[in-house]
Amino acid sequence: MITNRTILVTIMHSNNETGVIQPIEDIAEICHKHGVLCHTDASQSVGKVPIDVRELGVDFLTIAGHKLYAPKGIGALYTRNGIAIEPLVHGAGHELGRRAGTENVIFDVALGKACEVAKKGLQNHTIKVLADYFYAGLQDIFGNRIKLNGDWERRLPNTLNISFIGYEGSKLLVLLGEDFAASTGSACHSGVVTISPILKAMNVPYEIARGAVRFSLGKYTTKEELDIVLKRLKDIHLKSIENSDEII
Structure with a gap:
């Protein structure tokens, strides 16, 4: 499905209805062979199974905080070094120039803590x-x-x-x-x-x-x-x- 107009492929890490984990490593490899960036939405997966952006080989990865017991309204975008993206909101240099506006520090910290707690619980089956x-x-x-x-x-x-x-x-x-x-x-x-x-x-x-x-x-x-x-x-x-x- 990749054409000369394709710039990005985005695939869920795990399906939100069935829970099936997709072969993201293979997809990222195919994308990079064609000079295309690869994004995965790992909202369903983070906190439930181990996630390593290096092993996945993706260029972007998103997290939704409430899926791992952080407050609703906070999330995160991983961007691989060397990739420049258009700012979501223009006008200021917040969040490395990607999103203008005062940062929600309390929720940021809450997301970080939720990830720490979730990581410790990954060995609990x-x-x-x-x-x-x-x-x-x-x-x-x-x-x-x-x-x-x-x-x-x-x-x-x-x-x-x-x-x-x-x-x-x-x-x-x-x-x-x-x-x-x-x-x-x-x-x-x-x-x-x-x-x-x-x-x-x-x-x-x-x-x-x-x-x-x-x-x-x-x-x-x-x-x-x-x-x-x-x-x-x-x-x-x-x-x-x-x-x-x-x-x-």
């Missing part, structure tokens, strides 16, 4: 253990009526994109209750379910994609909370079987 436990619980309840969307190995430890076959993801969330927060990659308009463009690009069949739900675990998620969700899902599934009725 509790979230992955809980995610694996949750997925095993779903398999016990639904059997072959669930499908993991995306790669099992090359993904973020906290993200599970699960299709509930025979169900519609958004209606399933409603039945789970308002005290439960997850997201679907589909939307219903005038009785027609529009599936996630991500799952569509992955060639996930419509009947499977329509039942997709993304579960994201955090460092405060507990096994007890997951057990509550599993219990609710089991009750919903058993009721569906008893009524011989699919949620559509």
Whole structure:
């Protein structure tokens, strides 16, 4: 897809719906062979998996603070030495001349501290253990009526994109209750379910994609909370079987 007009390629480090980690090192190498700069949005990944800009070989990398428990409204852009970019806001020399305006020092410090804390926690595999436990619980309840969307190995430890076959993801969330927060990659308009463009690009069949739900675990998620969700899902599934009725 690179042409003589291409100046920049930008790819997520990990997909925000499936958690699948992209081959950024290979992409950056291809870009540089063609004299093109490479950017990756690592917002989903930083704080969950090790990130090293030198190993990735990228020219730019972005971070969103709230994804690793810093305050909302702070982020960071890594720029490789030797690259000059147009200022976002002209008029002053703040942030190395890239963005005029008074710097938010408190949030800057908060982001730095959040990164320090996250780095220490990278060796803690509790979230992955809980995610694996949750997925095993779903398999016990639904059997072959669930499908993991995306790669099992090359993904973020906290993200599970699960299709509930025979169900519609958004209606399933409603039945789970308002005290439960997850997201679907589909939307219903005038009785027609529009599936996630991500799952569509992955060639996930419509009947499977329509039942997709993304579960994201955090460092405060507990096994007890997951057990509550599993219990609710089991009750919903058993009721569906008893009524011989699919949620559509």
